[in-house]
Amino acid sequence: MSLFVAFLLYGSLQTFSSIFTGSVKGLSAQNLIVMPRYDMFGKLPISVAQYVESLDGVEDVMYFDYLMPIKLESMMDGVVFASSPNFFDIYTRFQAPDEAKQALKSTRSSAIVGKLMAEKKGIKIGDKLSFKSTSMNQDGSYNWSFDVVGFYTVTQLAGDEMAAIVNYESVDEARLSEKGTISMIMARIANPNMADSISDKVDDRFMNSSYATRTGPESMMAVEMASEVADIELIMTAILLSVFFTILLVSANTMSQSIRERTIEIGVLKCLGYKDRQLFVSVMLEATFLTFCATGLGLLGTLLLIPVVEQLSDGVLANTFNLELEIIFGGFILGLIVAFLAASVPAYQALTLRVVDALRED
């Protein structure tokens, strides 16, 4: 039972940590993210985007700023991305109908809303997307309003559908402060191998300015952003190591106890002519079998947990988690190591047990 729980923990941690460790599919190595170096929610001047676009190897550049709605007084809970019109051209994980994308480019008041949010809030095409934001509008209020022209979907991480995308220029013109600033730049590069050199070039260029940048591939930056909350990977590794040693201690204790309880049986088997090595191997095989059963059940438990977690997330984490083959393979390798380490001492005890000593316990 304890082994099962330990492997359930292993499977769950490995599977659910994917959103923190950047192993989510669809994060591109061909897209570079440029963001403020010291503050995840800081600002960069739009000129940084122009500089990035001018670099060799950069094919296209998209940038956006956040309009953070004030939740309680707004019709939406998510983020509004005030983006350059080519958002969907570069951020291909986000997908929208052509007419909606065209409307975003041609109509400054248009908004493309995430499908999940639209479903949750009952937003329809033609509706007004009205909300209060922390940014002040030119009329002195914090009220913002856009026309819904379509919906977008994402290939993974359905939580990203809890947002809306609007036209950057219209937002920038309308707001009273922070004009000409953006929160993030995404650059599509011609060759992923150039990611490091381009990243270094951008970061070196702004290193000593008030707008120091941090640049890297999207997959790497996702991990770094998660790390700003906490070093998730380190925490995961620490938990997994704890799990591993707990499994080891639990199984070593179980195996030892099992052998101690069967001292007489082992003695009897030796009496009947079973050789020391045969009993050693049988103890090792038993440990491996038990651990593999626990591994299998733990991973099966993880598989059953995935839809539960996705359900509990209210669709935000839909289709995000997969029990990958490498996790399954890793689990069985871990099981094999645990079985070997845990059973080696009890198996050695069985190997060296003298029959007369075993039967004396009778």
Added chain:
Amino acid sequence: MINLIEVKEVSKTYNRGGETLVVLDGLSLEVPKGDFLALMGPSGSGKSTLLNLISGLDSPTSGSIIANGKHLEKMKSSALSDWRAGNVGFVFQFYNLLPVLNAKKNVELPLLLTNLSALKRKEHVATALNLVGLADRGDHKPSELSGGQQQRVAIARALVSDPDILVCDEPTGDLDRESATEILNLIQILNRDHGKTILMVTHDPVAAEFSKRTLYLDKGKLTY
């Protein structure tokens, strides 16, 4: 008569806390084929140690033990295991059946070391269980059997590989008189009708009466 077992000048000592404990002291003994020998004596007299030496479970400190033509004291652990599997059947006071296995599987255990096919093993198990009168209890686990029945299963296990020697260490020590008598009758039949050579350690004089001869041990020596 041919001696199946010859024990010559055998001593067995143990070191306990720097002190040498003499358990068997230059003991000699001959057991002819087909004998039914009861060994009696007070606790600590060396009965079980002698039984362990003769059955190849332990090695003497000095002296020699020749059983079925083999010098047991010269054999290594692995060779002794093979020898035991082919020549000795064990019956213990507390039966020592594997609780998770049913009677058939318990009886089959010694046969798993042989090259017999599953079908042949099944036949041998059925014969052994039939011999001890438990043909209809093969699918029962030890916990579902009485003490006497468990000892019968243990005897079937000891017999199933058809060994020449049957070693019984207090075989009736955990049984009531009625069951003990049944078991002793069974052991007697195995000796008389099936030619098994039987060595039995017992504290019970009534049990010893079932044997052909009784030897007494005291302080590691035979006192007759």
